[in-house]
Amino acid sequence: MRHNKETKIVVLGAYNSGKTTTLEQICHNRAKVEYNGTTTALDYGNTMINGKKVHFFGTPGQDRFRFMRRIVSEGLDGAILVVDNSKGITSTDQEILGRLDQFNIPYVIFANKQDLNSDNLDTDSDAPVIPTIAQDGDGVMEGVETLLEILQ
Numbered sequence: 001m002r003h004n005k006e007t008k009i010v011v012l013g014a015y016n017s018g019k020t021t022t023l024e025q026i027c028h029n030r031a032k033v034e035y036n037g038t039t040t041a042l043d044y045g046n047t048m049i050n051g052k053k054v055h056f057f058g059t060p061g062q063d064r065f066r067f068m069r070r071i072v073s074e075g076l077d078g079a080i081l082v083v084d085n086s087k088g089i090t091s092t093d094q095e096i097l098g099r100l101d102q103f104n105i106p107y108v109i110f111a112n113k114q115d116l117n118s119d120n121l122d123t124d125s126d127a128p129v130i131p132t133i134a135q136d137g138d139g140v141m142e143g144v145e146t147l148l149e150i151l152q
Ligand SMILES: Nc1nc2c(ncn2[C@@H]2O[C@H](COP(=O)(O)OP(=O)(O)O)[C@@H](O)[C@H]2O)c(=O)[nH]1
Pocket: 013, 014, 015, 016, 017, 018, 019, 020, 021, 022, 039, 061, 112, 113, 114, 115, 116, 132, 133, 134, 135, 136
């Protein structure tokens, strides 16, 4: 039951890119399902931004949980693709980018782990690329605000 003042954002990306860490930086109210420190089913959190409630859903990166990405991505307003900048765009990221573009879903790309590699991220996407260090919170809220501006 979603109120129309509420926004649903999905955090996507390859395994270990920093999705859960990003969500932890954004959200004050959180829930997650983990096994041995790895997201198995989903991450969820919400927060108020400029008087609006924004819901964030994280997804597992492993291929065996691909079906969860589809369920979690139902009815989304926008997406954040979290890329490990020390690895660049992986095949999982490429597949996600293809889907986002195909369905015209507004999104931003977080070029995460800038502390490990601060080179420009090489991508053929037109979406804004925001450099982040999720574990320190660097760039994260700026990136969320960039996405929310695109959604308006
Ligand atoms: N060096 C570095 N490590 C990070 C950064 N963000 C996340 N990590 C680490 O990367 C690992 C995977 O992060 P996690 O958020 O669990 O990734 P997920 O699988 O995408 O949810 C963890 O050990 C994090 O502490 C970052 O900006 N820099």
